[in-house]
Amino acid sequence: MSDPVLSVKDLKTHFFTRAGVVKAVDGVSFDLAEGEIMGLVGESGSGKTVTGFSLLGLVDAPGRIVSGSVRLKGTELTALTDSELRSRRGHDISMIFQDPIATLNPMLTIGQQMRMAIDAHERLSARAAESRAAELLTQVGIPSAKERLRAYPHEFSGGMRQRVAIAIALLHRPAVIVADEPTTALDVSIQAQILFQMRDLARETGTAMVWISHDLAVVSSLASKLAVMYAGRIVEQGPTATLLRDPRHPYTAGLIASLPAMAAPGTPLTQIPGTTPSLLSLPAGCPFAPRCDRATDLCKADPDMTHQDNRGWRCFHPVTRTAEVPA
Amino acid sequence: MSSFLSIDNVSRLFGPNLTTGEKIAAKLGSKVETRSVRAVSDVSLSVRKGETLGLVGESGCGKSTLGRLIAGILPPTSGSVTIDGKPVMESGTKVTTRVQTVFQDPFASLDPRMKVGDTVAEGPIAHGLTTKGAARDYVAGWFERVGLDPVWADRYPHQFSGGQRQRIAIARALAMQPDVLICDEPVASLDVSIQAQIINLFLELTRDLELTCVFISHDLSVVQHVSDRVAVMYLGRIVELGPVAEVFGTPAHPYTSALFGSVPKLVLDADELVHFETIDGEVPSPLSPPSGCYYHPRCPLASAQCSAQQPATQPVAELRAVACHHFEQQLAKASA
């Protein structure tokens, strides 16, 4: 296997708030190969979005990356100056956001916004820039792209605006795209269209993707590997099918088991007790222990990632029995 | 089938509210949107006592509006909603407490400046279900019922997590001792691990209290799990209705089929990536819906008849109905 295009080692991003230090990302590591799609799954407050922003060096005050390494195509991003980092963003690594209504500037045409994104990295003639922009719009499935360049965002539907945002992210053929729940705000029928298209785009262009989502079903049909986040760290990672069929971390197992599809209609669902912990007052040791029915005294210490084959988990008492899979 | 909750030919229009200037401009020949939106169009449903009816569809299909019409929050433009033969609204005002609502976002549905216990007690006191003096115990009972510690009644909403807030919202609705509960996307804004808790609570309560329910959700798997029957909406109309297993198992409407096909499912065994069955195009603007069957521009089975004539709702099997000219063709495809 070739070198990973993106390699994250022990990334820590903390927010220094009035109420205390919020360890939003606390020791995240993963590798991403060319053209690979990794699903980064977690609930709200698990640190998945902050991880995404950290990869691009876009953490707003009072947060900052306190340690760890993000290597993109061999370059250490955390060591770059602001302007060096800027020249990478949008060029080698770009990002798509959840709410397509909020991401585009309502006062500028699609063409102007795409032109700005092109000019940020390349000197192109007006004509070349326009044809590049139109080409990308066509690629993401926007008909009569040349005319649409002169349209304003409000003239597009939500799904179409998200396609525009994707086109902007793809303008410079980045090696990695970080996608932060880009289909959550869209209708299922539009979501399906976009998921399908993104998968093809990744395959065609060799762009690797970090697909952030709270929805296991979405990433399971898209990503070839998964990382499950809980309380600022990855608690389990591995190839999608293996991980979903045979989860080792009790949290992953609980998440899968709690899906309505996993129980017969009308019967009680398997539920994870308790609530997601506040990142300000994390318990010592394994953060999942208070909600975990397998927890013992051992869990008062913090488990390290156990690696086996191409997967890993952070648990002293991993689930070993293969989960029963109803047809 | 004895109907407990009846929705008869209910429609709701949202007017365009033109300004005087726009009216003049329209007269001068300028293009101005003048059509009103028919958010819910001639919907009839009947729900048996103790039954849970799921209401599914994409955003803008009118499922939330229909929920509000049933709950007596919005008055219908025409048609009526009755519970056990008695109307929910009379001349634009809600006249019953027998139907209560659980809203989508528990962060917005609780008054941030009121102690949660007071929020729960408010309605029952106003309607004589309890007294000011007895309210504490009354609320405590409902708190326990929904799995909350009664001592939390003196706290404010911001001190609770999303799941706990949704429990409070459920307690508020149930404290009014309703017969009918409208749940408008009650788990959509909750974390996955919390969703299961609330769904379980919902199943337990509807069974124990013999509640009749309308459960609105865009998440088909949730609806599939909690409902007895399901109604599928598209652009303000109900396109298909029937028992959950049958509707999702062998969809009689091409839209139901496509909607179900485009929902990402948890793929456990595929090392090769799944193929999505996607619907082409987007939901048309409700301001200018297509002619005939609203779904025909996106429908693979569409014929000339579909663009000319709106399909009537017709029975398919026992308890099942569909509004499609080509449902037999669709059924054949689905069972194949």
Added chain:
Amino acid sequence: MKTASTPLGRFWAEFRENKVAVVALVVVILMMLLALFAAFVSPQNPYDMANLSLMDSRRPPGFVGSGGYTHLLGTDPQGRDLLSAIFYGLRISIQIGLAAGIVSLSLGTTLGILAAYIGGRVETLIMRAVDLQLSFPAILLALVIVAMLGQGKAQLIGALVAAQYAYFARTAYGAAKAERGKDYIEAALATPMSGRLVVLRHLLPNCTPPLIVVATVQIANSISLEATLSFLGLGLPVTEPSLGMLISNGFPYMMSGRYWISFYPGVALIILIVAINLVGDQIRDQFNPRLRK
């Protein structure tokens, strides 16, 4: 750190962290106390003509007058001890500012919330009138009204209210309109509960934060506007000078170097207004959900 559980407790805990705002709040309270107890802290009753001697007029700070005490800030053209006149003037300014603020708050809030809650023609009618008035400068309105009604405290307050209620109405309307669309109002109405109850128990309390912000700004504005009107000679009678009147009285002597008659009342006025605005700023920042983490 202990987190307070009541909304007010949390509010104060956050407020306390801005030292400038706390100092400003202390200053506001102090000045209100000074105004309240002006009779006890002033060396002289400036409204008692019998106390005044023209011998003492326009004396510089530090002058020992016929009363036998030092005029720390000098005297005005009528021979008043300026420090005493400032304390009493402060009282009038605060009285008028508060009165105008409270009346416009009540009037504006009622109109704004009614417009937002009832909607339809009532909404159109009220808000058109309010917007019309808002587009017209407050000072001009106050000028014309004072000219119409004549001079006096009640007339002045009337003019200030007429000039300012529209700001409250706009704010209350905006807040109520936003809150009206939220589910908790919907939930209360869907119980069903009477509109009156929902307005009083839910809508009004949730509209207070922006109204408090506007109230602080508008009280400061009332005080400033009153001073301006007095300066233009359209405020209160000369016998009971407010701060603005004191400044106005000193204006003609400024060119000849007797700056203190206008200067010190101005300083008092500014300290008061700046302090109120600083408190208002902090409250505004605390209430702005978009700036919160």
Added chain:
Amino acid sequence: MLGFIIQRFLQAVVVMAVMSVIVFCGVYAIGNPIDIVIPPEATQEIREAAIRRLGLDLPLYKQYFIFMGNLLQGDLGRSFVYNVPVLELIGGRLPATLELVLISVISATVLGVSLGVYAGYRPESWISKTIMGVSVLGFSVPSFWVGLILILFFAVNLGWLPAGGRGETVEIWGVAWSFPTLDGLSHIVLPAVNLALFKLAMMIRLARAGTREIMLTDTIKFARAAGISEGTILRRHLLKLISIPILTVFGLELGSTLAFAVVTETIFSWPGVGKLIIDSIGVLDRPVMVAYLILVAFLFVTINFVIDLVFALIDPRVRQGATS
């Protein structure tokens, strides 16, 4: 778009009609002007003749219609006091006020927006904190007192600048202007600073608040994620997005400054319409008051209408009728 313009135009016309009624009735409720025009020792006949001549014997609504009829023909009546056509009186003084107001508001906006954007962009820097401190002061200190202090300091103590008057003027298109001459310019500095200070503070606060909110939006984050430089983000995104609230306030402020000039003109003896109106209120010169108020209302409505048109030009959502 057309609907939007027609709507705004209709609103403007209605506003003007309502304003004229209010102003007319309001002003006519004030005092009895006869006492000022006619010497107290005049006979009853002279008084009655004067009342008839001025049309004061007619019912109020008739007086209003006569007034409106004349107004539409460009005749606003004659001043009771100066006995010249009001239009001439106001027209002669308007340029001085307009000159002062435009210079103040434009410089306050340009400077205020720049400082405010900076303070919003780097809210934690000490420069920003200083800017905000100064703006709280500018916002709080009553304008007339600032005027006094400016005179005290720059005119009396330092003697650098004149304390009042318009100085040397130059005629352009038959109208006298101060700004082209050095002397005129030196006369305009203090009143302009005085008038601009409050507006400056306000623009700073507005621009800062707008900037802070916009910088937190996904639009800016997305632009950063696309590698667009901070300079471009500020120039192309921020300025464009912030222009809408700024423009709204600019329009409102242009009007209110026109009114506030009353104070500044009084302090600096600036011979504009503001000083005229204060004097007229003092002597109950009704035609001047009515004309002035209607003029201000008209300017207001016109400014607002123009601002709406500009909105339609810069905001594609308004232009294409996508507003709700």
